[in-house]
Amino acid sequence: MIGAIIGDIVGSRFEFAKQTNRDFTLFTDECSYTDDTICTVAVADAIMNHRSYKESLHDWCRRYPTPMGGYGERFLTWIESDDPQPTGSCGNGSAMRVSPVGWLFDDYHEVLDEARKSAIVSHNHPEGINGARCVATLIYWLRTCRITKDEIWSAVKRNFHYTIPTLSDIYKIGSEDHFDGTCQETVPYAISCFMESQNFEDAIRIAVAAGGDTDTKAAICGSIAEAYYEIPEQFITKAFDYLPDDILSIIEQFYGNIGMQME
């Protein structure tokens, strides 16, 4: 969860900016949490406090109506509706918010089912559901050591039908100002960035430097990287400085739930 939030904050200032290389300052005054953090917190809150995904997402997004970078157009209509209905979207929003599912459920079928439930309230396109399931499952597999890093390529292809592109292909696409807004683009890209990385910081830098939807790519990549690498303490402390109290209290509850202490 905090891996996604760190990726979101670090990637936020590059979302609509010129593509960077990997050598940039991670945390600056221009950074902020965005919709990726808000929606991730909403999913965690739903699971831990027995709220429906729909009600929790709707509540949190209305609580934070104008985050940096805003919300996607279709999702904004969803937020503004008093009784929001699924939009048929395959946008990457279902995958960027799903990480708590990979941690708070301990059974493979439950992870798949809850990932689907967290997606369909808004992103009920088959690719929207698939993206959420893939990210949640990878987190679950990696944190429980059910898969090695080398097995990811074939496992993702077999179970979720993604071909993971090479990093050079993604960087090429990023340099053309292409915005990878769908699950079927962003999720395999984010996995490729993780595959290439040597540690958590590396994973975030690679994902941000890939351009396009930088905060979401870094959020998804960071959420997967958290299940595999240790996150440096100072990154967590830095990220906390950007976050309001109600978000921090859900994060604290989340790590209490999975038996980790966050200071």
Ligand SMILES: [Mg+2]
């Ligand atoms: Mg965002």
